Amino acid sequence: MEALLEVKELKVQFSTLEGTVYAVNGVSFEVEQGKTLGIVGESGCGKSVTVLSVMRLIPEPPGKIAGGEVIYRNENLLKMEKNDIQRIRGTDISMVFQDPMTSLNPVLTIERQLNEAQEFNLGLTREEAQTRSVELLNKVGIPQPAERLTDYPHQFSGGMRQRVMIAMALSCQPSILIADEPTTALDVTIQAQIIELTKNLRDEMDMAVIWITHDLAVIAELADRIIVMYAGFIVEEADVFQLFSNPLHPYTLSLLKSIPRVDKHIDDRLATISGFPPNNLSLPPGCSFAPRCDYAVDRCWIEVPSLGDVEPEHKIACWVDVTTERER
Numbered sequence: 001m002e003a004l005l006e007v008k009e010l011k012v013q014f015s016t017l018e019g020t021v022y023a024v025n026g027v028s029f030e031v032e033q034g035k036t037l038g039i040v041g042e043s044g045c046g047k048s049v050t051v052l053s054v055m056r057l058i059p060e061p062p063g064k065i066a067g068g069e070v071i072y073r074n075e076n077l078l079k080m081e082k083n084d085i086q087r088i089r090g091t092d093i094s095m096v097f098q099d100p101m102t103s104l105n106p107v108l109t110i111e112r113q114l115n116e117a118q119e120f121n122l123g124l125t126r127e128e129a130q131t132r133s134v135e136l137l138n139k140v141g142i143p144q145p146a147e148r149l150t151d152y153p154h155q156f157s158g159g160m161r162q163r164v165m166i167a168m169a170l171s172c173q174p175s176i177l178i179a180d181e182p183t184t185a186l187d188v189t190i191q192a193q194i195i196e197l198t199k200n201l202r203d204e205m206d207m208a209v210i211w212i213t214h215d216l217a218v219i220a221e222l223a224d225r226i227i228v229m230y231a232g233f234i235v236e237e238a239d240v241f242q243l244f245s246n247p248l249h250p251y252t253l254s255l256l257k258s259i260p261r262v263d264k265h266i267d268d269r270l271a272t273i274s275g276f277p278p279n280n281l282s283l284p285p286g287c288s289f290a291p292r293c294d295y296a297v298d299r300c301w302i303e304v305p306s307l308g309d310v311e312p313e314h315k316i317a318c319w320v321d322v323t324t325e326r327e328r
Contacts, residue, residue: 003030003071004208005054005093005176010068012046012053015061021280023049025232026068028307031176036202036209038223038240040216040255042277046232047212048098051178055095056085072176091121094169095178096162103165104153110137111149114168121172136167140197159190163197170201176208177201183218195221217259220244228252231278231288234307238314248323249316250293287319295320297327 012024024046031037039047052058054070056077070077072092077085089095097103105113114136115129124132130149137145140163153161162182169177179198183191199222202209213219219226219240226243228236228251236249247253257271275292278284284291290300297320305317321328 002032004033004073005031006069006071007050007054008069008071010050010053010070011066012049012058013064013066015064016281019281022283023232023280024053025283027229027232027234028068029227029234029237031208031210033175033208034202034206035224036199036211036222038219038226039210039212039229040214040219040226041229042214044277044280045229047214047229048180050229051095051180051210051212055089055093055178056080057095087121090117090174091172092174093176093178094172094174095180096165096169096182098181098184104161106153109150109152110156110164114149114164114171117168117171132171133167136171137164139170139201140164140167141193142167158186159193162186162190162194166194166197166201170205173205174207176210178210178212180212181214182211183213191218192221198222216244216255228255231283232280233288233304233317234315235289235318236316237307238311242311242314246311246314248310248314248321249318250295250320250322251289253322254292287317295322295325299327 008028010024010027014021014023027050029037039050041047049058053065054077058065065078068078072088077088111130111133114133115126118124118129118132119126133149134145137148142148142160142163156164183194186194195218198209211219211222223240225239226237227234228249230251236243236247236252243252244256247256254271254273258273273292278288286301286303287305290296293300299319305319307315307317309315319327
């Protein structure tokens with residue numbers, strides 16, 4: 001299937017008083033229509049910066065897209081004029097941000113915030129936008145949607161606010177929905193509801209979804225394909241079944257070992273990853289994960305591994321075969 005969105009060798013940097021932060025370092029991936037791509041990794045690994053760059057929402061300065069291409073329907077979003085990229089945002093590519101408690105404007109009604117995008121992007125009248133807003137709230141599971149339109153964000157629970165955010169993101173029927181850790185601030189029951197809602201809407205609207213999270217357990221329920229990021233690099237990419245059944249990068253292995261499992265003995269301790277992520281102001285000369293890796297060989301400290309196929313549709317950036325613990 002032809003890719004709906006193609007990111008090629010994306011590089012993003014930030015200028016600070018201490019020097020240049022290399023936030024994203026040559027990231028490439030594709031997203032297909034009707035499919036979900038999961039992006040996982042520790043805080044600070046470049047997940048959010050990657051998708052914000054796709055939307056051209058990186059503040060410049062201090063941020064800078066230093067290289068790469070983002071191809072959507074044969075157009076490079078990184079080369080578009082400001083007015084053109086504003087046309088793409090919301091109508092073609094929409095985003096649900098991380099914290100539902102702060103993403104909505106507290107002094108505007110839900111009706112005003114839902115209607116605004118439809119009036120601006122779709123050219124609807126206020127009455128037409130209001131009718132669609134009721135339909136959207138109903139679609140995302142808000143009870144009594146017509147009555148709730150005049151409420152303010154503080155009158156909604158966290159889960160309901162996130163549903164409103166999803167309704168806003170879907171208001172112009174986008175081809176791609178980007179969700180940046182949308183369930184982080186919610187309890188596990190509401191998380192499950194939001195994930196199920198997203199799956200149903202994806203299938204109903206045949207849209208692509210990019211779901212960013214640090215929680216592999218969450219993404220297992222939703223994604224078709226997963227990329228694992230570390231220190232601004234993609235270290236592993238595979239379909240969801242391959243990644244969970246046969247992880248081949250030491251970092252992915254460590255992440256999976258740190259997840260609580262129902263089939264483990266109650267006294268078994270969760271594994272931890274020793275050390276700390278590298279400082280992106282001064283990345284090490286070799287593999288960024290080498291200082292924390294149990295499999296590191298001499299080459300890992302010298303040369304940055306490139307992302308390459310190890311199995312059909314399964315890529316890793318590593319010099320070591322974790323199954324034999326020997327250099328490839």
